[in-house]
Amino acid sequence: QSVLTQPPSVSGAPGQRVSISCTGSSSNIGAGYDAHWYQQLPGTAPKLLIYGNSNRPSGVPDRFSGSKSGTSASLAITGLQAEDEADYYCQSYDNRLSGSVFGGGTKLTVL
Amino acid sequence: QVQLVGSGGGVVQPGRSLRLSCAASGFTFSNYGMHWVRQAPGKGLEWVAVISYDGSNKYYADSVKGRFTISRDNSKNTLYLQMNSLRAEDTALFYCAKDTTIFGVASAFDYWGQGTLVTVSS
Numbered sequence: 656q657s658v659l660t661q662p663p664s665v666s667g668a669p670g671q672r673v674s675i676s677c678t679g680s681s682s683n684i685g686a687g688y689d690a691h692w693y694q695q696l697p698g699t700a701p702k703l704l705i706y707g708n709s710n711r712p713s714g715v716p717d718r719f720s721g722s723k724s725g726t727s728a729s730l731a732i733t734g735l736q737a738e739d740e741a742d743y744y745c746q747s748y749d750n751r752l753s754g755s756v757f758g759g760g761t762k763l764t765v766l
Numbered sequence: 767q768v769q770l771v772g773s774g775g776g777v778v779q780p781g782r783s784l785r786l787s788c789a790a791s792g793f794t795f796s797n798y799g800m801h802w803v804r805q806a807p808g809k810g811l812e813w814v815a816v817i818s819y820d821g822s823n824k825y826y827a828d829s830v831k832g833r834f835t836i837s838r839d840n841s842k843n844t845l846y847l848q849m850n851s852l853r854a855e856d857t858a859l860f861y862c863a864k865d866t867t868i869f870g871v872a873s874a875f876d877y878w879g880q881g882t883l884v885t886v887s888s
Contacts, residue, residue, distance in 0.1 A: 700879065701811065747872075754827055760811065
């Protein structure tokens, strides 16, 4: 059972928009800690996709965006492409556990 | 360019020890916190431990506390993870990851190594 809760899977057709939620609690996202998002393509290491709730590292397309509200964060992907098919993880800090925590991951399927 | 190269993984019997290393290059290693993150086969990411830029602060996941020790040698640009009393449930791909800040608390991991596989089995 992960501290941050994500849907196990989402799917969408090419060109569509999908959203992935990350629900935390008052000891992590709700306490004001930032949410970060990672993309893990099959057989590769995770890659930072969004940091500080809504910031994109250099090189990440603006099709990817993040937001945070209350105890939750969200990752949105617009203009879906086949290459976006991957696992996506949210991450934050938990002051009760005194460490970083990850969501369980969401598998994105591009139909 | 930033490179993190992990090594030291392998097959080990339950109860034995193993030390992982992560050689860093392409950035000023002594200026950043560093993490270990693991991923069991077919499972999600699990944060394991963090060490601050100078090694003075270390934090661990409850699942490894008292068994694993994170350390660093800034003169060698290398991060370590000493793993003792290994269990079958520790079987995973272990990634080292660079933090975006000096303390590695409440911040993102901007670069990841390729992972080194640890298999605990008799």
